[in-house]
Amino acid sequence: MGGRAGGSVTGRLIGVGVGPGAPDLLTLRAARVIEGAPVVAYPTLAGSPSLARAIAAAHLRGQAEEAIDLPMTESRLPAQAAYDAGAARLAGHLAQGRDVAVLCEGDPMFYGSFMYLAARLSARFAVEVVPGVTSVAAASALARLPLGARTGRIAVLPGTLPDEALRAGLLAHESVAVLKLGRHFPRVRAVVEALGLAPRATFVARATLPDQEVLPLAEAPLAAPYFSLLLIQREADPWT
Amino acid sequence: MGGRAGGSVTGRLIGVGVGPGAPDLLTLRAARVIEGAPVVAYPTLAGSPSLARAIAAAHLRGQAEEAIDLPMTESRLPAQAAYDAGAARLAGHLAQGRDVAVLCEGDPMFYGSFMYLAARLSARFAVEVVPGVTSVAAASALARLPLGARTGRIAVLPGTLPDEALRAGLLAHESVAVLKLGRHFPRVRAVVEALGLAPRATFVARATLPDQEVLPLAEAPLAAPYFSLLLIQREADPWT
Numbered sequence: 001m002g003g004r005a006g007g008s009v010t011g012r013l014i015g016v017g018v019g020p021g022a023p024d025l026l027t028l029r030a031a032r033v034i035e036g037a038p039v040v041a042y043p044t045l046a047g048s049p050s051l052a053r054a055i056a057a058a059h060l061r062g063q064a065e066e067a068i069d070l071p072m073t074e075s076r077l078p079a080q081a082a083y084d085a086g087a088a089r090l091a092g093h094l095a096q097g098r099d100v101a102v103l104c105e106g107d108p109m110f111y112g113s114f115m116y117l118a119a120r121l122s123a124r125f126a127v128e129v130v131p132g133v134t135s136v137a138a139a140s141a142l143a144r145l146p147l148g149a150r151t152g153r154i155a156v157l158p159g160t161l162p163d164e165a166l167r168a169g170l171l172a173h174e175s176v177a178v179l180k181l182g183r184h185f186p187r188v189r190a191v192v193e194a195l196g197l198a199p200r201a202t203f204v205a206r207a208t209l210p211d212q213e214v215l216p217l218a219e220a221p222l223a224a225p226y227f228s229l230l231l232i233q234r235e236a237d238p239w240t
Numbered sequence: 241m242g243g244r245a246g247g248s249v250t251g252r253l254i255g256v257g258v259g260p261g262a263p264d265l266l267t268l269r270a271a272r273v274i275e276g277a278p279v280v281a282y283p284t285l286a287g288s289p290s291l292a293r294a295i296a297a298a299h300l301r302g303q304a305e306e307a308i309d310l311p312m313t314e315s316r317l318p319a320q321a322a323y324d325a326g327a328a329r330l331a332g333h334l335a336q337g338r339d340v341a342v343l344c345e346g347d348p349m350f351y352g353s354f355m356y357l358a359a360r361l362s363a364r365f366a367v368e369v370v371p372g373v374t375s376v377a378a379a380s381a382l383a384r385l386p387l388g389a390r391t392g393r394i395a396v397l398p399g400t401l402p403d404e405a406l407r408a409g410l411l412a413h414e415s416v417a418v419l420k421l422g423r424h425f426p427r428v429r430a431v432v433e434a435l436g437l438a439p440r441a442t443f444v445a446r447a448t449l450p451d452q453e454v455l456p457l458a459e460a461p462l463a464a465p466y467f468s469l470l471l472i473q474r475e476a477d478p479w480t
Contacts, residue, residue: 169412
Protein backbone atom coordinates (compact mmCIF):
# COMPACT_ATOMS: atom_id res chain seq x y z
CA MET A 1 0.00 0.00 0.00
CA GLY A 2 1.83 3.09 -1.20
CA GLY A 3 5.53 3.45 -1.55
CA ARG A 4 8.31 5.31 0.17
CA ALA A 5 10.14 8.32 -1.12
CA GLY A 6 12.52 10.38 0.92
CA GLY A 7 11.70 8.36 4.01
CA SER A 8 7.98 9.18 4.21
CA VAL A 9 5.03 7.13 3.01
CA THR A 10 3.72 8.32 -0.35
CA GLY A 11 0.30 7.91 -1.91
CA ARG A 12 -0.66 5.56 -4.73
CA LEU A 13 -1.66 6.63 -8.23
CA ILE A 14 -4.67 4.44 -9.01
CA GLY A 15 -6.14 4.30 -12.51
CA VAL A 16 -9.79 3.39 -12.05
CA GLY A 17 -11.89 2.14 -14.95
CA VAL A 18 -15.43 3.47 -14.54
CA GLY A 19 -16.91 1.53 -17.45
CA PRO A 20 -18.58 2.67 -20.67
CA GLY A 21 -21.20 5.08 -19.37
CA ALA A 22 -23.96 3.59 -17.23
CA PRO A 23 -23.14 4.33 -13.58
CA ASP A 24 -24.02 0.78 -12.52
CA LEU A 25 -21.36 -0.67 -14.81
CA LEU A 26 -18.69 0.42 -12.34
CA THR A 27 -17.18 -2.50 -10.48
CA LEU A 28 -17.59 -2.91 -6.75
CA ARG A 29 -13.82 -2.31 -6.45
CA ALA A 30 -13.95 0.90 -8.46
CA ALA A 31 -16.74 2.22 -6.25
CA ARG A 32 -14.80 1.38 -3.09
CA VAL A 33 -11.52 2.86 -4.36
CA ILE A 34 -13.15 6.10 -5.49
CA GLU A 35 -15.06 6.48 -2.24
CA GLY A 36 -11.90 5.90 -0.21
CA ALA A 37 -9.50 8.08 -2.18
CA PRO A 38 -8.75 11.50 -0.69
CA VAL A 39 -8.14 12.89 -4.20
CA VAL A 40 -10.04 12.16 -7.40
CA ALA A 41 -8.62 13.25 -10.77
CA TYR A 42 -10.03 13.09 -14.29
CA PRO A 43 -9.27 14.52 -17.71
CA THR A 44 -11.44 17.21 -19.25
CA LEU A 45 -11.35 18.46 -22.81
CA ALA A 46 -11.11 22.22 -23.26
CA GLY A 47 -13.10 22.84 -20.12
CA SER A 48 -16.01 20.53 -21.00
CA PRO A 49 -17.58 18.43 -18.24
CA SER A 50 -15.88 15.07 -17.65
CA LEU A 51 -17.88 11.99 -18.64
CA ALA A 52 -15.78 9.84 -16.28
CA ARG A 53 -16.70 12.13 -13.38
CA ALA A 54 -20.39 12.02 -14.34
CA ILE A 55 -20.32 8.21 -14.40
CA ALA A 56 -18.75 8.08 -10.93
CA ALA A 57 -20.68 10.99 -9.43
CA ALA A 58 -22.59 8.85 -6.92
CA HIS A 59 -19.26 7.91 -5.31
CA LEU A 60 -17.91 11.44 -4.90
CA ARG A 61 -18.31 12.59 -1.34
CA GLY A 62 -16.37 15.76 -1.05
CA GLN A 63 -12.97 14.37 -2.03
CA ALA A 64 -10.48 16.87 -3.42
CA GLU A 65 -10.84 16.97 -7.22
CA GLU A 66 -8.20 17.62 -9.86
CA ALA A 67 -9.38 18.22 -13.43
CA ILE A 68 -6.60 17.76 -15.95
CA ASP A 69 -7.71 19.96 -18.79
CA LEU A 70 -6.52 19.00 -22.25
CA PRO A 71 -6.50 21.42 -25.17
CA MET A 72 -8.72 20.75 -28.19
CA THR A 73 -6.02 19.85 -30.70
CA GLU A 74 -4.69 16.84 -32.54
CA SER A 75 -1.10 17.94 -32.19
CA ARG A 76 0.77 16.30 -29.38
CA LEU A 77 2.87 19.07 -27.87
CA PRO A 78 0.11 21.04 -26.13
CA ALA A 79 -1.38 17.81 -24.75
CA GLN A 80 2.06 16.77 -23.45
CA ALA A 81 2.37 20.07 -21.64
CA ALA A 82 -1.09 19.61 -20.10
CA TYR A 83 -0.12 16.14 -18.84
CA ASP A 84 3.14 17.54 -17.48
CA ALA A 85 1.26 20.17 -15.51
CA GLY A 86 -1.41 17.72 -14.35
CA ALA A 87 1.15 15.15 -13.25
CA ALA A 88 2.98 17.81 -11.24
CA ARG A 89 -0.23 18.67 -9.39
CA LEU A 90 -0.93 14.99 -8.67
CA ALA A 91 2.68 14.52 -7.54
CA GLY A 92 2.03 17.13 -4.86
CA HIS A 93 -0.80 15.04 -3.41
CA LEU A 94 1.12 11.76 -3.74
CA ALA A 95 4.22 13.17 -2.04
CA GLN A 96 1.99 14.18 0.89
CA GLY A 97 0.85 10.56 1.23
CA ARG A 98 -2.55 11.01 -0.41
CA ASP A 99 -3.82 8.31 -2.80
CA VAL A 100 -5.08 9.73 -6.10
CA ALA A 101 -7.84 7.88 -8.00
CA VAL A 102 -7.75 8.79 -11.68
CA LEU A 103 -11.17 8.20 -13.24
CA CYS A 104 -10.92 6.61 -16.69
CA GLU A 105 -13.81 5.95 -19.08
CA GLY A 106 -13.99 2.24 -19.89
CA ASP A 107 -10.76 0.51 -18.90
CA PRO A 108 -7.56 2.43 -18.05
CA MET A 109 -5.36 0.20 -20.25
CA PHE A 110 -7.67 0.26 -23.26
CA TYR A 111 -6.86 3.44 -25.19
CA GLY A 112 -6.93 5.48 -22.01
CA SER A 113 -5.06 8.65 -21.14
CA PHE A 114 -4.07 7.22 -17.76
CA MET A 115 -0.83 5.93 -19.26
CA TYR A 116 0.34 9.48 -19.90
CA LEU A 117 0.06 10.28 -16.21
CA ALA A 118 1.54 6.95 -15.12
CA ALA A 119 4.50 7.51 -17.45
CA ARG A 120 5.30 10.73 -15.61
CA LEU A 121 4.79 9.40 -12.08
CA SER A 122 5.59 5.67 -11.97
CA ALA A 123 9.30 6.17 -11.22
CA ARG A 124 8.46 7.98 -7.99
CA PHE A 125 5.12 6.56 -6.86
CA ALA A 126 3.31 3.22 -6.69
CA VAL A 127 0.87 2.75 -9.57
CA GLU A 128 -2.17 0.48 -9.50
CA VAL A 129 -4.92 -0.17 -12.02
CA VAL A 130 -8.54 -1.19 -11.45
CA PRO A 131 -9.75 -2.74 -14.72
CA GLY A 132 -13.13 -1.77 -16.12
CA VAL A 133 -15.77 -2.76 -18.65
CA THR A 134 -14.75 -1.52 -22.09
CA SER A 135 -16.98 0.18 -24.65
CA VAL A 136 -16.38 -2.84 -26.89
CA ALA A 137 -17.81 -5.25 -24.30
CA ALA A 138 -20.75 -2.90 -23.73
CA ALA A 139 -21.43 -2.58 -27.45
CA SER A 140 -21.28 -6.36 -27.93
CA ALA A 141 -23.75 -6.81 -25.10
CA LEU A 142 -26.16 -4.23 -26.54
CA ALA A 143 -25.92 -5.63 -30.06
CA ARG A 144 -26.03 -9.20 -28.70
CA LEU A 145 -23.07 -9.97 -30.96
CA PRO A 146 -20.59 -12.41 -29.45
CA LEU A 147 -17.22 -10.80 -30.03
CA GLY A 148 -15.07 -13.88 -29.57
CA ALA A 149 -16.42 -17.36 -30.15
CA ARG A 150 -14.66 -20.72 -30.04
CA THR A 151 -11.38 -20.26 -31.91
CA GLY A 152 -12.28 -16.98 -33.60
CA ARG A 153 -9.82 -14.09 -33.79
CA ILE A 154 -10.66 -10.56 -32.70
CA ALA A 155 -9.08 -7.32 -33.87
CA VAL A 156 -9.54 -3.87 -32.40
CA LEU A 157 -8.59 -1.29 -35.02
CA PRO A 158 -8.55 2.50 -34.88
CA GLY A 159 -10.44 4.17 -37.69
CA THR A 160 -7.36 6.29 -38.33
CA LEU A 161 -5.69 3.35 -40.12
CA PRO A 162 -5.16 3.67 -43.87
CA ASP A 163 -7.63 1.81 -46.09
CA GLU A 164 -5.29 -1.06 -46.88
CA ALA A 165 -4.59 -1.79 -43.22
CA LEU A 166 -8.32 -1.66 -42.44
CA ARG A 167 -9.03 -4.09 -45.27
CA ALA A 168 -6.35 -6.49 -44.10
CA GLY A 169 -7.63 -6.39 -40.53
CA LEU A 170 -11.24 -6.92 -41.57
CA LEU A 171 -10.33 -9.94 -43.67
CA ALA A 172 -8.00 -11.61 -41.16
CA HIS A 173 -10.35 -11.79 -38.15
CA GLU A 174 -13.76 -13.30 -37.48
CA SER A 175 -14.68 -10.27 -35.32
CA VAL A 176 -13.51 -6.68 -35.61
CA ALA A 177 -14.25 -3.57 -33.59
CA VAL A 178 -13.33 -0.28 -35.25
CA LEU A 179 -12.88 2.56 -32.73
CA LYS A 180 -12.03 6.24 -33.06
CA LEU A 181 -14.35 6.70 -36.03
CA GLY A 182 -14.82 10.47 -35.87
CA ARG A 183 -14.00 12.16 -39.14
CA HIS A 184 -12.72 8.85 -40.54
CA PHE A 185 -16.19 7.27 -40.42
CA PRO A 186 -17.17 7.87 -44.10
CA ARG A 187 -13.91 6.30 -45.26
CA VAL A 188 -14.17 3.35 -42.84
CA ARG A 189 -17.75 2.82 -43.95
CA ALA A 190 -16.70 2.76 -47.60
CA VAL A 191 -14.03 0.15 -46.88
CA VAL A 192 -16.51 -2.07 -45.01
CA GLU A 193 -19.09 -1.71 -47.78
CA ALA A 194 -16.58 -2.44 -50.55
CA LEU A 195 -15.74 -5.73 -48.83
CA GLY A 196 -19.42 -6.68 -48.77
CA LEU A 197 -19.39 -6.64 -44.96
CA ALA A 198 -22.02 -3.92 -44.45
CA PRO A 199 -24.78 -6.48 -43.68
CA ARG A 200 -22.56 -7.85 -40.90
CA ALA A 201 -21.66 -4.45 -39.41
CA THR A 202 -23.37 -2.81 -36.45
CA PHE A 203 -22.93 0.84 -35.45
CA VAL A 204 -23.02 1.57 -31.72
CA ALA A 205 -22.85 5.09 -30.30
CA ARG A 206 -22.68 6.12 -26.63
CA ALA A 207 -23.14 2.54 -25.46
CA THR A 208 -25.10 2.28 -22.18
CA LEU A 209 -25.71 6.05 -21.98
CA PRO A 210 -29.35 7.25 -22.11
CA ASP A 211 -29.02 8.37 -25.74
CA GLN A 212 -27.29 5.21 -26.98
CA GLU A 213 -27.77 4.05 -30.57
CA VAL A 214 -27.45 0.51 -31.93
CA LEU A 215 -28.04 0.36 -35.66
CA PRO A 216 -27.20 -1.73 -38.72
CA LEU A 217 -24.45 0.12 -40.60
CA ALA A 218 -26.91 0.86 -43.43
CA GLU A 219 -29.01 2.91 -41.00
CA ALA A 220 -26.13 4.64 -39.23
CA PRO A 221 -25.91 8.43 -39.33
CA LEU A 222 -23.40 10.01 -41.70
CA ALA A 223 -21.41 11.58 -38.89
CA ALA A 224 -20.15 9.45 -36.01
CA PRO A 225 -19.98 10.96 -32.52
CA TYR A 226 -16.77 10.64 -30.53
CA PHE A 227 -18.06 7.73 -28.48
CA SER A 228 -19.01 5.38 -31.28
CA LEU A 229 -17.69 2.22 -32.85
CA LEU A 230 -18.42 -0.39 -35.48
CA LEU A 231 -18.68 -4.11 -34.74
CA ILE A 232 -18.15 -6.43 -37.68
CA GLN A 233 -18.90 -10.11 -37.14
CA ARG A 234 -18.13 -12.22 -40.18
CA GLU A 235 -19.76 -15.42 -38.95
CA ALA A 236 -23.25 -16.07 -40.18
CA ASP A 237 -25.24 -16.47 -36.99
CA PRO A 238 -24.18 -14.61 -33.86
CA TRP A 239 -25.99 -17.06 -31.58
CA THR A 240 -24.58 -20.36 -32.83
CA MET B 241 -38.88 -6.62 -18.98
CA GLY B 242 -39.54 -10.16 -20.11
CA GLY B 243 -41.49 -11.17 -23.16
CA ARG B 244 -44.78 -12.83 -23.91
CA ALA B 245 -45.32 -16.37 -25.09
CA GLY B 246 -48.66 -18.11 -25.20
CA GLY B 247 -50.33 -15.13 -23.59
CA SER B 248 -48.42 -15.15 -20.31
CA VAL B 249 -45.42 -13.09 -19.24
CA THR B 250 -42.19 -15.01 -19.60
CA GLY B 251 -38.85 -14.57 -17.86
CA ARG B 252 -35.68 -13.07 -19.28
CA LEU B 253 -32.49 -14.98 -19.98
CA ILE B 254 -29.74 -12.68 -18.67
CA GLY B 255 -26.08 -13.40 -19.36
CA VAL B 256 -24.17 -11.81 -16.50
CA GLY B 257 -20.43 -11.19 -16.72
CA VAL B 258 -18.91 -11.73 -13.27
CA GLY B 259 -15.40 -10.59 -14.22
CA PRO B 260 -12.06 -12.38 -14.20
CA GLY B 261 -11.96 -13.81 -10.69
CA ALA B 262 -11.82 -11.30 -7.85
CA PRO B 263 -15.32 -11.01 -6.37
CA ASP B 264 -15.09 -7.21 -6.22
CA LEU B 265 -14.57 -6.98 -9.97
CA LEU B 266 -18.27 -7.67 -10.48
CA THR B 267 -20.15 -4.60 -11.62
CA LEU B 268 -22.83 -3.01 -9.47
CA ARG B 269 -25.36 -4.08 -12.12
CA ALA B 270 -24.20 -7.69 -12.09
CA ALA B 271 -24.54 -7.80 -8.31
CA ARG B 272 -28.06 -6.36 -8.46
CA VAL B 273 -29.20 -8.66 -11.29
CA ILE B 274 -27.87 -11.78 -9.57
CA GLU B 275 -29.41 -10.81 -6.24
CA GLY B 276 -32.77 -10.16 -7.89
CA ALA B 277 -32.95 -13.20 -10.13
CA PRO B 278 -35.13 -16.08 -8.90
CA VAL B 279 -32.93 -18.56 -10.79
CA VAL B 280 -29.13 -18.55 -11.18
CA ALA B 281 -27.46 -20.85 -13.72
CA TYR B 282 -23.82 -21.56 -14.48
CA PRO B 283 -21.76 -24.07 -16.42
CA THR B 284 -19.72 -26.71 -14.66
CA LEU B 285 -17.14 -29.00 -16.22
CA ALA B 286 -17.50 -32.69 -15.47
CA GLY B 287 -18.94 -32.01 -12.06
CA SER B 288 -16.19 -29.62 -10.91
CA PRO B 289 -17.14 -26.55 -8.87
CA SER B 290 -18.05 -23.50 -10.96
CA LEU B 291 -15.60 -20.59 -10.82
CA ALA B 292 -18.35 -18.19 -11.92
CA ARG B 293 -20.50 -19.31 -8.99
CA ALA B 294 -17.57 -18.90 -6.58
CA ILE B 295 -16.94 -15.34 -7.84
CA ALA B 296 -20.60 -14.41 -7.33
CA ALA B 297 -21.14 -16.37 -4.11
CA ALA B 298 -21.68 -13.27 -1.95
CA HIS B 299 -24.75 -12.42 -4.05
CA LEU B 300 -26.44 -15.82 -3.83
CA ARG B 301 -29.23 -15.75 -1.29
CA GLY B 302 -31.10 -18.97 -1.71
CA GLN B 303 -32.08 -18.52 -5.36
CA ALA B 304 -32.81 -21.70 -7.29
CA GLU B 305 -29.60 -22.89 -8.95
CA GLU B 306 -29.14 -24.74 -12.21
CA ALA B 307 -25.71 -26.21 -12.96
CA ILE B 308 -25.25 -27.00 -16.64
CA ASP B 309 -22.69 -29.75 -16.55
CA LEU B 310 -20.48 -30.11 -19.60
CA PRO B 311 -18.57 -33.30 -20.38
CA MET B 312 -14.76 -33.24 -20.39
CA THR B 313 -14.19 -33.63 -24.12
CA GLU B 314 -13.02 -31.60 -27.09
CA SER B 315 -15.58 -33.13 -29.43
CA ARG B 316 -18.64 -31.00 -29.94
CA LEU B 317 -21.53 -33.45 -29.95
CA PRO B 318 -21.60 -34.30 -26.24
CA ALA B 319 -21.31 -30.59 -25.35
CA GLN B 320 -24.18 -29.77 -27.72
CA ALA B 321 -26.33 -32.38 -26.01
CA ALA B 322 -25.47 -30.90 -22.61
CA TYR B 323 -26.48 -27.41 -23.79
CA ASP B 324 -29.70 -28.83 -25.25
CA ALA B 325 -30.58 -30.40 -21.91
CA GLY B 326 -29.55 -27.31 -19.93
CA ALA B 327 -31.50 -24.97 -22.20
CA ALA B 328 -34.59 -27.15 -21.79
CA ARG B 329 -34.34 -26.86 -18.00
CA LEU B 330 -33.90 -23.07 -18.21
CA ALA B 331 -36.83 -22.86 -20.64
CA GLY B 332 -39.00 -24.39 -17.93
CA HIS B 333 -38.17 -21.53 -15.57
CA LEU B 334 -38.49 -18.86 -18.28
CA ALA B 335 -41.89 -20.16 -19.40
CA GLN B 336 -43.09 -19.85 -15.80
CA GLY B 337 -42.09 -16.18 -15.82
CA ARG B 338 -38.89 -16.55 -13.83
CA ASP B 339 -35.83 -14.55 -14.91
CA VAL B 340 -32.68 -16.68 -15.18
CA ALA B 341 -29.25 -15.08 -14.56
CA VAL B 342 -26.52 -17.09 -16.27
CA LEU B 343 -23.19 -16.46 -14.54
CA CYS B 344 -20.33 -16.06 -17.01
CA GLU B 345 -16.64 -15.74 -16.16
CA GLY B 346 -15.29 -12.49 -17.59
CA ASP B 347 -17.67 -11.07 -20.18
CA PRO B 348 -20.53 -13.13 -21.69
CA MET B 349 -19.71 -12.07 -25.27
CA PHE B 350 -15.97 -12.69 -24.98
CA TYR B 351 -15.42 -16.40 -25.66
CA GLY B 352 -18.25 -17.30 -23.32
CA SER B 353 -20.55 -20.31 -23.38
CA PHE B 354 -23.59 -18.09 -22.84
CA MET B 355 -24.07 -17.85 -26.60
CA TYR B 356 -24.82 -21.58 -26.78
CA LEU B 357 -27.72 -21.13 -24.37
CA ALA B 358 -28.92 -17.92 -26.02
CA ALA B 359 -28.88 -19.64 -29.42
CA ARG B 360 -31.33 -22.21 -28.11
CA LEU B 361 -33.63 -19.81 -26.27
CA SER B 362 -33.58 -16.40 -28.00
CA ALA B 363 -36.43 -17.23 -30.39
CA ARG B 364 -38.81 -17.81 -27.48
CA PHE B 365 -37.52 -15.59 -24.69
CA ALA B 366 -36.05 -12.12 -24.18
CA VAL B 367 -32.25 -12.17 -23.89
CA GLU B 368 -30.17 -9.53 -22.13
CA VAL B 369 -26.47 -9.24 -21.46
CA VAL B 370 -24.63 -7.53 -18.60
CA PRO B 371 -21.08 -6.90 -19.81
CA GLY B 372 -18.14 -7.69 -17.54
CA VAL B 373 -14.43 -7.11 -17.06
CA THR B 374 -12.48 -9.50 -19.29
CA SER B 375 -9.43 -11.53 -18.31
CA VAL B 376 -7.50 -9.48 -20.88
CA ALA B 377 -8.34 -6.19 -19.14
CA ALA B 378 -7.46 -7.75 -15.79
CA ALA B 379 -4.14 -9.08 -17.07
CA SER B 380 -3.24 -5.71 -18.61
CA ALA B 381 -4.00 -4.01 -15.30
CA LEU B 382 -1.87 -6.49 -13.34
CA ALA B 383 1.03 -6.30 -15.79
CA ARG B 384 0.59 -2.52 -16.10
CA LEU B 385 0.80 -2.96 -19.87
CA PRO B 386 -1.46 -0.64 -21.82
CA LEU B 387 -3.23 -2.87 -24.31
CA GLY B 388 -4.35 -0.19 -26.74
CA ALA B 389 -2.55 3.11 -27.04
CA ARG B 390 -3.11 6.01 -29.42
CA THR B 391 -3.61 4.47 -32.87
CA GLY B 392 -2.26 1.04 -32.02
CA ARG B 393 -4.00 -2.12 -33.17
CA ILE B 394 -4.95 -4.96 -30.83
CA ALA B 395 -5.46 -8.61 -31.70
CA VAL B 396 -6.92 -11.32 -29.52
CA LEU B 397 -5.80 -14.68 -30.84
CA PRO B 398 -6.55 -18.21 -29.64
CA GLY B 399 -3.47 -20.36 -29.08
CA THR B 400 -5.11 -23.02 -31.21
CA LEU B 401 -4.17 -21.09 -34.37
CA PRO B 402 -1.54 -22.63 -36.64
CA ASP B 403 1.98 -21.18 -36.41
CA GLU B 404 1.69 -19.10 -39.57
CA ALA B 405 -1.52 -17.39 -38.44
CA LEU B 406 0.01 -16.68 -35.03
CA ARG B 407 3.08 -15.16 -36.68
CA ALA B 408 0.96 -12.98 -38.96
CA GLY B 409 -1.16 -11.77 -36.04
CA LEU B 410 1.87 -11.01 -33.88
CA LEU B 411 3.50 -8.97 -36.63
CA ALA B 412 0.40 -7.01 -37.69
CA HIS B 413 -0.60 -5.55 -34.30
CA GLU B 414 1.08 -3.37 -31.70
CA SER B 415 -0.57 -5.39 -28.91
CA VAL B 416 -1.60 -9.03 -28.90
CA ALA B 417 -3.28 -11.21 -26.29
CA VAL B 418 -3.02 -14.96 -26.88
CA LEU B 419 -5.74 -16.91 -25.05
CA LYS B 420 -6.57 -20.62 -24.77
CA LEU B 421 -2.93 -21.57 -24.32
CA GLY B 422 -3.39 -25.00 -22.71
CA ARG B 423 -1.51 -27.71 -24.56
CA HIS B 424 -0.61 -25.22 -27.30
CA PHE B 425 1.55 -23.16 -24.96
CA PRO B 426 4.96 -24.70 -25.91
CA ARG B 427 4.24 -24.10 -29.59
CA VAL B 428 2.93 -20.53 -29.03
CA ARG B 429 5.99 -19.81 -26.92
CA ALA B 430 8.30 -21.05 -29.68
CA VAL B 431 6.58 -18.81 -32.24
CA VAL B 432 6.90 -15.76 -29.98
CA GLU B 433 10.56 -16.53 -29.27
CA ALA B 434 11.42 -17.10 -32.93
CA LEU B 435 10.07 -13.62 -33.72
CA GLY B 436 12.33 -12.12 -31.04
CA LEU B 437 9.29 -10.98 -29.07
CA ALA B 438 9.97 -12.93 -25.87
CA PRO B 439 11.38 -9.85 -24.07
CA ARG B 440 8.08 -8.09 -24.80
CA ALA B 441 5.83 -10.97 -23.69
CA THR B 442 4.20 -11.33 -20.28
CA PHE B 443 2.56 -14.50 -18.98
CA VAL B 444 -0.48 -14.03 -16.75
CA ALA B 445 -2.28 -16.93 -15.07
CA ARG B 446 -5.47 -16.78 -12.97
CA ALA B 447 -5.55 -12.99 -13.11
CA THR B 448 -6.99 -11.42 -9.93
CA LEU B 449 -7.40 -14.79 -8.15
CA PRO B 450 -5.37 -15.37 -4.96
CA ASP B 451 -2.85 -17.61 -6.77
CA GLN B 452 -2.37 -15.31 -9.76
CA GLU B 453 0.98 -15.25 -11.60
CA VAL B 454 2.43 -12.38 -13.65
CA LEU B 455 5.78 -13.29 -15.17
CA PRO B 456 8.05 -12.40 -18.08
CA LEU B 457 7.67 -15.15 -20.68
CA ALA B 458 11.24 -16.31 -19.97
CA GLU B 459 10.20 -17.16 -16.40
CA ALA B 460 6.82 -18.70 -17.23
CA PRO B 461 6.17 -22.34 -16.29
CA LEU B 462 6.35 -24.94 -19.04
CA ALA B 463 2.70 -25.88 -18.68
CA ALA B 464 0.00 -23.20 -18.85
CA PRO B 465 -3.12 -23.57 -16.70
CA TYR B 466 -6.54 -23.19 -18.33
CA PHE B 467 -6.96 -19.61 -17.12
CA SER B 468 -3.78 -18.12 -18.53
CA LEU B 469 -2.79 -15.84 -21.38
CA LEU B 470 0.15 -14.09 -22.98
CA LEU B 471 0.31 -10.34 -23.52
CA ILE B 472 2.72 -9.15 -26.20
CA GLN B 473 3.30 -5.42 -26.44
CA ARG B 474 5.61 -4.49 -29.30
CA GLU B 475 6.10 -0.85 -28.37
CA ALA B 476 9.21 -0.04 -26.42
CA ASP B 477 7.90 1.63 -23.31
CA PRO B 478 4.48 0.67 -21.99
CA TRP B 479 4.12 3.93 -20.09
CA THR B 480 4.80 6.42 -22.87
